[in-house]
Amino acid sequence: MFLTPAEKVRDYENRGWWKGESVDAMTRRAVASGGDADALVDPFNRDSLDGRDPERLSWSELDERVDRLAAALLADGLTKDDIVLAQLPNTVDAVLLFLACARTGAILSPVAMPYRRHELEYIVDQVRPRFIVTVASFAGFDHAALARTLAEREGRMEVLIFGDGERDLRAKAAKTDPERTRTHVEANPVAGGEVLTICWTSGTESRPKGVPRDHNHWVLNAEVVADGTGAKAGDVLLNPFPLVNIGSIGGLVMPWLMLGTKLVLHHPFDLGVFLRQIEQERVSYTIAPPAVLTALLKQPQILEAVDISSLHTVSSGSAPLSPWLIEGWAKKGIEITNVFGSNEGAGLFSSAASVPDYASRARYFPRFGAEGQSWEARSHEVSSSRLVDPETEEEIATPGRAGELRLGGASIFACYWQSPELTEAAFDDQGHYRTGDLFEIAEEDERFYRFIGRSKEIIVRGGINISPAEIDDLLTGFPMAVEAATVGIPDDRLGERIAVAVVPVEGAEPKLEDVIAFLAERDVAIYKRPERLVLMDKLPRNPMNKIMRNELRAMVLGKLAE
Template structure:
């Protein structure tokens, strides 16, 4: 049985966007083929193995699609993909699309239990996983769990190493006769990919996207950042398997005919070297990655590079100090991207405006209805959305060409986050000013509850990021027997001298932040841990705070 991936957006809206040209109204593989035919030898992928052109990539795609078809994968089936950034991940993306099947990518490094949960709930019939990557043996781990996954009949092992017994070798499938395969022509408004959201649910949310929502809605986002109309060359520091990384194969390649520059594992040195060697037009990463690159550059690792068109930063809040330094070092605009797997996108564009200025929160730019229309609703208004008064803070809701179909196997999430007419409740707090600018203020659910009072970590992080001794900061709640929770600031120092808790408190007082919102714990770390999706790992930081030593974890006086 194939999992139900229904569309919660009115069909008339989807068709209107296709008819007026907002969405291309073609499936992802057909879009890719059109790009390949138009420029046979354009570079598609640059990775550790070198350059791969559009035509060579297409041959691999057809071989893999034919091989998967021979293993019983059919249109509408869900296929999991757990591969590092590289050509194999791109081949898998396009082969699944060519079959008319639905890709479920998730980053390497996710544990076997979480991977099994994703595959089980999505009723995946096959999974393509790394034989070995940085000590993880994902293919073998997933083979061991097949007894718990009744729909899963095939595990494909990719990359270096000997495939585990019972797995099909990815390399063998690439030797299938490509002429034996005829591509499917799925409905462009049908499901093409499932994005995995690292939200606040007990299990990661899965969100189904159509071909048009990816290539159309998300494609229009990237189009707005292509200043000269030439195909982009995108250095993806985030995993292609993340929600942010979904702008890779479906958008940069299939929609815009560009090139992907890929690192199988992020390091600041490798990212700077790729910037110098491959001359990307766009660099896409999370703030922590950009800060790590800036640190290595400041420490002397300074390869000469041509300034890109833009550095696009998303996944977590971007502070003004990092944005200013990145503009200076990279010599280009720094785009603050507000977006999520749930179907919201807004960004500051290629201008040079401030991230803060007058007003609360962080500037996220002007919403683009060709991507996602954004409104501000009164929190808790249900079942119909009630728009908040102009200029007031409320819940950000979104609906537009990039709006996903539904949550996967989660009717409770559909009921909680989607309205009858297709709007998505983001759980984020924001406001839209008189000039139409969206500002992000915080999260409805991401709060620390101290003695019954709610504190927004995002608000505190924004102010702490302006401290001269703070390079990077994440605030988390830690359990406390008296107050329920207390706020902990997890800080990466800017230099050799780390700030004290008293330093931080004095700074926040000077910034006008009331005393009850000041952090009461301090954890100083060399660098912030990242999740497999490339975001700061708040859960690990909470654990570190809970077991911190007196030298690294200080009580407020």
């Protein structure tokens, strides 16, 4: 399936920005060079996650497992361009499914484990998947039952389960002739310009948006991330995030394939397990949220109990970093890379190589792709960036003036899934993606952008984007409220938490527990449920009757402080 215009594909491939090859071609190179070396390692506590013993696969074993899994899918009727919806924890099965889709020309649409019927029904309606692949159960929830309910509703969608007795997809794959995959691959070559994934992102809209990304996007992503963050040949990578977005797939899985090294998986995030994996597997590169890095520096006794001397770099983002944090880790011999990015392909990196000064690295990002700039970075070669006044569309070239960051080039997605209106709104008249994030050219050094804040209304809780509009829409049916609206409030550990402002109906005294129960009845993911509640006489609205969320946030914080 091709969604990126053919002329753009030709242009970027002619420039050398895209290689025009599939992710499977990258995988096969890694297999050829890696052989019997370790490639993929399960969480050592996997048996507590889904009842399976942890696995450790060499590159050769991984290659055979991908062939067999692909063959099992083909035997069940998979064809090129079919969409596979996956809800899987971060184990070897999730990675193998990603690679099997890349090999067969299928399209993987991964979703987060906390998603429930509310989120999944919408996504199923959008992509009409051929298969939904999940586990029997996880964290006490019956994922297999939910998948079968969705399949009954959809009709043509089939359910495949990892860990469902005799119907176990893993067991079926082990018995399937891998020659079926080889025959299919020969007859169905995959081009770099074809879609590989549809990931889901939240913004100001009330529903998540599907973000298709081609093989070309992902192959380039590996180059940009490895070059921009400090990951290097020979690194052992630890991936603490599930394979559902660019942070995990682009931030670790694709660099792992490019470097042909070892990838260690982790899920759900558990600090003790995370540190022990670094020690046991001699991890040298990983990613972690700022709150975790801060907590570890403030509790040195935790680090004293483990040996993390193999670690040289940690990438972090989703919330502002502090110079204290970066300097504190540097004193331990570990560099922190400051990362700004999105599923749409936005990406800026402040690493030890590009921004050695600790204070600057915490506050600034190199102006990769900006006119008149010169950086020795892959991201700079393949992208363009500029700041624009979001009200007047005037381009900003002077320091100290805030503007929306606009990005173009080979890393940026082509369109939202079956959403032409959203796609049109996402790009400006120069074809640059409107990030919705405010930056300014640094007055101290014009080579850098300084992050100001988000102009979009998304809540970022623990690195996960949450649309307040989606929660607002759900709460319109809350019987104890005349109206309700959601905002993000600052939190030292998670970056932001969800607060809801409720105007109660006459005589009602709604509690936070009432709101949570209302959303739980509608199978809304747990992480989207509010953690604070304030009662108000009315909500602030503009002349167009739209919630003025910045003003509401200030009012909520004021009431919480009383």
